[in-house]
Amino acid sequence: MTLPLICPRPPPTFGKEGGETPDSLAHLVHILSYREESCRSASRSGHSAALLPTPGPRPGHQLLLFGGCDSAEPDVAGFWGHGKIQEEAPAAPRLTEQLAKLVSSGQGSRQGPRGLRHHSCSVVGPFAVLFGGETLTRARDTICNDLYVYDTRRAPSLWFHFPCADRTLKRVGHRTCLCNDQLYLVGGFGEDGRTASPQVCTLDLFL
Template sequence: MSPAGVVENYIQYKERESRTASRSGHSAILTRVHGHTTSRYELLVFGGRNSPDIEMVRIWTEGDVRPDPLHSPRLIEHLRSLITSGNVSPRSPGALRHHSMTLVGPFGVLYGGECFNKAIDTACNDLFIYDTRPPGGMWFHLPNSDPEMKRFGHRIVVVGESLCLLGGRGRDGRNCSPEIYTLDTKT
């Protein structure tokens, strides 16, 4: 008890055995490992440092984690058809920070961020899809030519069957965006 009779809640953290590279402004997704007889999940971390690689941090079995599956079958099918259409190019995002990534079924969807390798106009507006299905580890790039959509420090979330872009700083890097956009992923 603290003075005045208020109960203090203490949260205790325990460091995990696994480690990742030092980073800031990164994203992480928990995805199911496909092709195994037992359910296994891996934590994938991307960005926040000068590396274009996605890093697998740790693998858990189904009893260790309780994933919250996303139920957006039309959006999942749309992403699947995009990457098999031949209209998107296989390309990784490069080194980013302050981007946003969300899991949609077996696909990690990444949008925007700041590029480590550019000195001017570091905000980007490209959409990338990371396919975790076997053989796994394949990136696909969907360019966006609208400079008003450049963002970093934003969030991309799934609402129903749509991808929505919320907030963040725009291409000038100073002004926050109050708009909410639904991303049109048609090719």
């Protein structure tokens, strides 16, 4: 019986810090890469991205970048004309209607999230909903519980800011998820920026 020849991988070589050197990683299979696009955005860190419809009778789609820099305005990282993207967005008719009433109620200010990072961002119909995060605009009390709504139904798109009085909802590094017409808030760190939150919350709008 002939045994198959087994060629073991040579042992890795280690650098000064104990990690593998680039030469020792040459055996790894090249399975993915990111290809740089021709467009550029402002330098951002801790930002979010959302694919949103463009206003008009023949809406297209735009990929917007929110937060992570001093500016409150999003960058357009990509644009696709009418019919170029076939999107199956989660149905949220009740929450979409509530957000439309909220931005029309006059309760919010026309203020965008300047200097905000590590927030959450979810798309609900024509709205981008940002919550929480860490602000770079003040030295103390930097963890936020503010709600920002970006309304793309008309051009130009508008920001609406709604502060929250409940300090227990201050979050950073968390996530929101749209499911069954509810916006869920999970994870992240609380007001001190160090204690992980075990809470699972849903967004309630009192109109």
